[in-house]
Amino acid sequence: MNEHIKTKTMEWNGDELILIDQRYLPLEETYVTCKNHIEVADSIRDMVVRGAPAIGATAGFGMAIASSEFESLDKKTYVEKMKKAEELLASTRPTAVNLFWALKRMSKIIDENIEKTNLNELTRLLKKEALEIAYDDIKINRKMGQNGAKLLKNGDTVLTHCNAGALATVDYGTALGVIRAAIEDGKKISVYADETRPYLQGARLTVWELVQDGIETTLISDNMAGWVMKQGKINAVIVGADRIAANGDVANKIGTYSVAILAKKHGIPFYVAAPLSTIDLETPTGEEIPIEERNRNEVRYCHKSQLVDDSINVYNPAFDVTPNDLVTAIITEKGVVKDNYKTELPKLFE
Structure with missing residues (x-):
């Protein structure tokens, strides 16, 4: 396995994590270099990087960087510092379960090796594990894409919500991975992309990705989705997920629930594409999924343009939960x- 990785989303050079700053795409292509675990945590919290699988991989590299910071300490202090680093990274985004899944994988490496190896070697093992998480994500997305591509027919037009593409993963994507795989199979697929207010991930990121790939794409505002369906322009909806409960309830970007209801009304299949790391069998239903609330200025402003006075009260949940009865299939x-x-769902883990 190569000790370095470079994709649209991130680059790992063996010591530092370089992230494309998704806050400024597509108008500005800038990068953030994380040299310590605090900078990694800040990048997750501030949405330099976003998307559940990408967040998980980033957190893995954050733990590897933290180990480099603390490997000169005694083992007792090292363990204490690493625990605090894990807690900091875990506090950044509460809804995306991939974050906690990746941190658990990294912590397991520490627990299994702390007594039998030196800290320099432990850092090497953590870097190796972080890279495995990243490379596994790419392989998983491609396999998921192949599985989901079978659900799409030649000539289909797919509606997406938010960004579940290469930028939301290490590479290739979940929902967009299904679309890419169908096209690679020779099918003609076109896309309608919801802009995804208030953060505009669909407009800024999904459209940017698809246009770069030469995929026919039409941008619509979120409140146009129902009318576009009514006109018969949509054959399927495919979205990603940040957490899937044991009963199949799906937490995804705010607005997904509305799209699912509209799809049900118009008899359009509603598919969710997500890796097993997004399925949380310890969370019984969507009712128990924590929903992150973000800064109210994300709604008061559109990028740098102020829309309403700062005194206006705002409710800004980042995610909603789509009940399982609105989900046609979960692609893994x-x-x-x-x-x-x-x-x-539990059988997938056997």
Whole structure:
């Protein structure tokens, strides 16, 4: 395995993590270099990087960087410092379960090796594990894409919400990975992309990705989705997920629930593409999924342009939960689950 990685989303050079700053795309292509774990945590919290799989991989590299920072300490102090680093990274985004999944993988490396190796070697093992998380994500997304591509027909037009592409993962994407795989199979697929207020991930990121790939793409505002469906322009909806509960309830970017209801009304299949690391069998239903609330200025402003007075009260949940009865199928790297999520999702882990 190469000790370095470079994708649209991130670059790891063995010591530092370089992230494309997704806050400024597509108008500005700038990068943030994280030299310590605090800078990694800040980048996750401030949405320099976003998307559940990308957040997980970034957190893995954050733990590897933290180990480099603390490897000259005694083991007792090292363990204390690493625990605090893990807690800091875990506090950044509460909804995306991939974050906690990746941190658990990294902590397991520490627990299994702290007594039997020196800290320099432990840092090497943590860097190796972080890279494995990143490379695994790419392989998983491609397999997921192949599984989901079978659900799309030649000539289909797909509606997406938010960004579940290469920028939301290490590379290739979840929902957009399905679209890419279908096109690679020779199918003609076009896309309608919701702009995804208030952070505009669909307008800024999804459209940018798809246009770069030469995929026919039409941007619409979120409140146009129902009318576009009514006109018969949409054959399928594909979204990603930040956490899937054990019963198949899906937490994803705010507005996903509305799209799912509209799809149900118009008889359009609503697919969710997500890796097993996004499925949280310890969370029984969507009711227990913590929903992050973000800064109110994300709604008061559009990029740098102020829309309303700062005194206006704002409610800004970053995610909503789509009940399982609105989900036609969940696409994973292990296969596609179409119903009976409570009994069928656990089988994917066997």
